[in-house]
Amino acid sequence: MTVTLLAHTDNPSKVVASAARLCYSASRADELFDGLDEARTAEFLKKLRDVGHMSPFEHASFTFAVDGLSRVASHQLVRHRIASFSQQSQRYVTMSSSRESVIVPPTVERTPEAAELFAAQGAAAYMAYERLIELGVPKEDARFILPHGWTTSLMITMNARELHHFFSLRLCRRAQWEIRRMASEMLRLVYDAAAELFVIAGPSCLTDGKCREASSCGSPFKNIEELLAGAT
Amino acid sequence: MTVTLLAHTDNPSKVVASAARLCYSASRADELFDGLDEARTAEFLKKLRDVGHMSPFEHASFTFAVDGLSRVASHQLVRHRIASFSQQSQRYVTMSSSRESVIVPPTVERTPEAAELFAAQGAAAYMAYERLIELGVPKEDARFILPHGWTTSLMITMNARELHHFFSLRLCRRAQWEIRRMASEMLRLVYDAAAELFVIAGPSCLTDGKCREASSCGSPFKNIEELLAGAT
Amino acid sequence: MTVTLLAHTDNPSKVVASAARLCYSASRADELFDGLDEARTAEFLKKLRDVGHMSPFEHASFTFAVDGLSRVASHQLVRHRIASFSQQSQRYVTMSSSRESVIVPPTVERTPEAAELFAAQGAAAYMAYERLIELGVPKEDARFILPHGWTTSLMITMNARELHHFFSLRLCRRAQWEIRRMASEMLRLVYDAAAELFVIAGPSCLTDGKCREASSCGSPFKNIEELLAGAT
Amino acid sequence: MTVTLLAHTDNPSKVVASAARLCYSASRADELFDGLDEARTAEFLKKLRDVGHMSPFEHASFTFAVDGLSRVASHQLVRHRIASFSQQSQRYVTMSSSRESVIVPPTVERTPEAAELFAAQGAAAYMAYERLIELGVPKEDARFILPHGWTTSLMITMNARELHHFFSLRLCRRAQWEIRRMASEMLRLVYDAAAELFVIAGPSCLTDGKCREASSCGSPFKNIEELLAGAT
Numbered sequence: 001m002t003v004t005l006l007a008h009t010d011n012p013s014k015v016v017a018s019a020a021r022l023c024y025s026a027s028r029a030d031e032l033f034d035g036l037d038e039a040r041t042a043e044f045l046k047k048l049r050d051v052g053h054m055s056p057f058e059h060a061s062f063t064f065a066v067d068g069l070s071r072v073a074s075h076q077l078v079r080h081r082i083a084s085f086s087q088q089s090q091r092y093v094t095m096s097s098s099r100e101s102v103i104v105p106p107t108v109e110r111t112p113e114a115a116e117l118f119a120a121q122g123a124a125a126y127m128a129y130e131r132l133i134e135l136g137v138p139k140e141d142a143r144f145i146l147p148h149g150w151t152t153s154l155m156i157t158m159n160a161r162e163l164h165h166f167f168s169l170r171l172c173r174r175a176q177w178e179i180r181r182m183a184s185e186m187l188r189l190v191y192d193a194a195a196e197l198f199v200i201a202g203p204s205c206l207t208d209g210k211c212r213e214a215s216s217c218g219s220p221f222k223n224i225e226e227l228l229a230g231a232t
Numbered sequence: 233m234t235v236t237l238l239a240h241t242d243n244p245s246k247v248v249a250s251a252a253r254l255c256y257s258a259s260r261a262d263e264l265f266d267g268l269d270e271a272r273t274a275e276f277l278k279k280l281r282d283v284g285h286m287s288p289f290e291h292a293s294f295t296f297a298v299d300g301l302s303r304v305a306s307h308q309l310v311r312h313r314i315a316s317f318s319q320q321s322q323r324y325v326t327m328s329s330s331r332e333s334v335i336v337p338p339t340v341e342r343t344p345e346a347a348e349l350f351a352a353q354g355a356a357a358y359m360a361y362e363r364l365i366e367l368g369v370p371k372e373d374a375r376f377i378l379p380h381g382w383t384t385s386l387m388i389t390m391n392a393r394e395l396h397h398f399f400s401l402r403l404c405r406r407a408q409w410e411i412r413r414m415a416s417e418m419l420r421l422v423y424d425a426a427a428e429l430f431v432i433a434g435p436s437c438l439t440d441g442k443c444r445e446a447s448s449c450g451s452p453f454k455n456i457e458e459l460l461a462g463a464t
Numbered sequence: 465m466t467v468t469l470l471a472h473t474d475n476p477s478k479v480v481a482s483a484a485r486l487c488y489s490a491s492r493a494d495e496l497f498d499g500l501d502e503a504r505t506a507e508f509l510k511k512l513r514d515v516g517h518m519s520p521f522e523h524a525s526f527t528f529a530v531d532g533l534s535r536v537a538s539h540q541l542v543r544h545r546i547a548s549f550s551q552q553s554q555r556y557v558t559m560s561s562s563r564e565s566v567i568v569p570p571t572v573e574r575t576p577e578a579a580e581l582f583a584a585q586g587a588a589a590y591m592a593y594e595r596l597i598e599l600g601v602p603k604e605d606a607r608f609i610l611p612h613g614w615t616t617s618l619m620i621t622m623n624a625r626e627l628h629h630f631f632s633l634r635l636c637r638r639a640q641w642e643i644r645r646m647a648s649e650m651l652r653l654v655y656d657a658a659a660e661l662f663v664i665a666g667p668s669c670l671t672d673g674k675c676r677e678a679s680s681c682g683s684p685f686k687n688i689e690e691l692l693a694g695a696t
Numbered sequence: 697m698t699v700t701l702l703a704h705t706d707n708p709s710k711v712v713a714s715a716a717r718l719c720y721s722a723s724r725a726d727e728l729f730d731g732l733d734e735a736r737t738a739e740f741l742k743k744l745r746d747v748g749h750m751s752p753f754e755h756a757s758f759t760f761a762v763d764g765l766s767r768v769a770s771h772q773l774v775r776h777r778i779a780s781f782s783q784q785s786q787r788y789v790t791m792s793s794s795r796e797s798v799i800v801p802p803t804v805e806r807t808p809e810a811a812e813l814f815a816a817q818g819a820a821a822y823m824a825y826e827r828l829i830e831l832g833v834p835k836e837d838a839r840f841i842l843p844h845g846w847t848t849s850l851m852i853t854m855n856a857r858e859l860h861h862f863f864s865l866r867l868c869r870r871a872q873w874e875i876r877r878m879a880s881e882m883l884r885l886v887y888d889a890a891a892e893l894f895v896i897a898g899p900s901c902l903t904d905g906k907c908r909e910a911s912s913c914g915s916p917f918k919n920i921e922e923l924l925a926g927a928t
Contacts, residue, residue, distance in 0.1 A: 010706065011703055023788070024785060030702075051677070059759050128349055135345055142340075157855075176323065212516050256556050299494060319486070536840055545778075571837045585821060595813060596814065608843060609843050
């Protein structure tokens with residue numbers, strides 16, 4: 001899987017800090033922006049996040065390209081409704097079997113028999129897909145036989161508030177491993193681009209010191225470095 | 233595929249008509265509701281739909297159960313963001329191969345060789361799924377090898393405005409056949425429950441007399457009966 | 465202010481409980497609904513609320529009529545984006561001064577001088593409104609001179625998940641008094657209609673035992689009866 | 697009223713064009729972006745807009761500061777739900793009467809008697825507001841007596857798809873004059889920043905050659921220059 005940060009709102013931290021100041025200030029909206037230096041911005045954003053005043057975070061938006069994600073994970077991903085997605089269409093694009101076309105879960109990879117069976121079955125499915133197309137089946141119907149783990153590409157846009165929500169759910173150790181890995185890459189990228197906005201981020205064990213899952217994993221995160229190190 | 237209308241807002245037509253009247257009336261909100269008989273409601277709703285004043289339609293909500301939909305179609309379905317979905321989880325529920333477990337597209341079914349190949353490949357994929365689980369792979373990972381056409385069950389709630397939007401896109405002859413079939417069942421059910429709300433419904437060829445697709449199918453719908461007759 | 469529950473999804477508790485069961489069950493969606501008696505439903509919903517699995521609550525929807533709310537409060541109210549509103553238009557409806565046309569805040573009412581000044585100023589503003597209309601100013605422009613506390617009527621639809629969110633914010637003692645009073649009426653109405661869905665509801669002091677405000681009021685709620693008793 | 701474009705997604709046109717290409721291409725998401733020059737981008741975006749494929753426009757986001765808008769207009773503005781708003785709070789900020797504190801509609805301004813009455817009444821309302829505060833009424837309650845036309849400041853973020861929707865409604869000659877003026881400023885700003893995204897924009901008389909209002913104004917727009925020239 002490759003995750004790239006394609007674009008984002010200019011000056012994301014300053015934009016968010018200004019929006020928050022606007023609510024409580026008699027100054028003009030177009031003046032608030034100028035008065036903010038880096039230190040004040042950082043301090044201000046930390047306070048916002050602390051007291052849960054999240055709406056100003058909506059004004060900064062981040063756009064990612066994702067390649068090599070399974071359609072299992074993308075099905076789950078697009079359930080996030082406060083987000084924008086553009087996804088490669090299997091109705092219009094013929095699937096090829098070059099590169100890594102099917103995502104192999106780590107739990108499959110580590111058992112040789114499982115890995116072999118999975119690979120053989122993936123190859124057979126692709127051959128069936130190709131044969132169906134030769135037999136006149138449209139590709140949008142032939143794809144019904146491809147494995148659910150087949151890869152896809154997407155463009156994703158989320159604002160910083162939704163990213164915080166996304167990270168709180170999808171960086172939890174109980175999240176599905178693939179979406180968690182993706183979330184971890186996304187956090188790393190936005191942290192590089194606008195650390196002030198994401199100093200406090202992640203599942204509730206880290207941000208609130210309290211697990212909100214039905215049954216806890218028992219291994220709370222201790223700091224954001226653990227999250228940035230990637231899902232393992 | 234089976235689609236059932238599980239529940240909906242009481243008196244959906246009257247609720248929508250009252251909301252619309254409220255905007256232009258000096259009466260109290262709790263009195264508007266009483267003054268509406270069936271004929272006035274129907275006439276009023278038709279006018280709303282005609283002039284495109286759709287926001288009052290949001291006050292009536294409809295909940296459906298869907299069984300036997302492929303995950304190909306459900307992936308597409310959940311892209312609708314102004315809707316609520318609950319879907320059977322492949323992380324927690326072990327897939328069984330009883331009943332029709334994989335959706336066979338009509339274009340596959342009508343060619344014997346294609347149908348045989350599809351069935352054989354579907355069966356092989358399920359056997360691989362079972363074997364992976366025996367080998368200790370969690371079901372959430374084993375499912376990566378199941379065909380994308382595997383069936384799922386969902387509960388869907390949409391309000392009448394979103395249903396109109398959904399019908400305009402998904403009842404078009406260019407829509408993917410399975411989601412179109414589902415949309416057709418949904419229209420039939422809500423039309424039975426609250427015809428006044430859905431007298432004018434469907435793709436733009438029917439509602440506006442004008443195709444909005446990039447390339448037209450050339451067969452505009454002529455009346456709602458054609459839509460209610462089902463997707464063919 | 466009068467708040468009325470105009471309509472809601474049939475069997476709201478059963479619908480929500482079924483949606484939740486669907487996620488973890490191999491049964492068909494259209495069968496889940498039948499197997500639920502009242503006791504199981506109640507127990508199931510309590511568990512959902514406890515572990516924060518809120519998405520199934522979206523399937524039940526509630527529609528209210530509100531009369532006699534100030535436009536100060538309605539401006540705040542319509543910031544809730546996962547909701548549907550129809551509001552009396554001041555562009556099309558001429559405001560009359562019959563009944564209680566301007567909302568008088570309790571803090572004004574309790575000081576005689578303040579109450580008198582407020583009443584006189586409200587009356588003068590209405591006279592100016594009428595005179596402007598006589599002078600040919602359209603009512604949509606004449607209203608600029610009416611007090612912000614002028615009353616309005618609305619129809620509101622929210623699903624049970626959004627209602628929970630709304631109650632958590634707007635039943636807090638720090639919420640604006642008028643919207644809090646409205647939220648309290650709404651809770652009373654939905655609690656009567658579907659107690660199982662709202663047994664646990666309200667600000668975080670009550671539901672989580674922990675205040676989430678920037679500065680706490682110091683008087684946490686102890687039980688839902690306190691909330692149902694109304695805002696005081 | 698002053699409208700400023702505070703920030704936006706980098707390379708907004710390229711981001712949108714890439715997202716659209718992704719749907720129909722076998723290339724990787726992170727490669728699409730590089731291959732686009734200005735001419736291809738412009739041509740591609742025009743085609744998208746023509747066929748109504750609007751979802752890629754969601755990936756580009758624009759943030760505005762607005763000063764000197766009436767709360768009449770802001771109440772209407774915040775009904776747009778696919779947008780982010782931060783607004784100056786009248787609970788926390790004491791209103792001052794410096795500068796133009798109340799918006800005077802042009803229809804009031806052009807009749808001397810109306811203008812005088814409006815000004816006198818606005819001043820009296822502000823004096824009442826100040827006196828109420830002296831009498832111990834909290835400012836969040838004293839504001840009930842301020843005119844609805846009192847000014848406010850906001851920060852607004854909308855993506856390009858929602859902006860197109862906003863422009864189609866709010867640049868119509870039938871739209872309320874103040875929000876129409878604001879929309880016109882916004883269009884001018886985004887057109888300067890990313891003309892390719894907004895070459896086709898505005899009410900349906902201009903974009904579709906067909907009025908969608910209940911009763912037409914009879915003066916369809918002929919070209920975007922008319923819109924950019926401002927609301928008159």
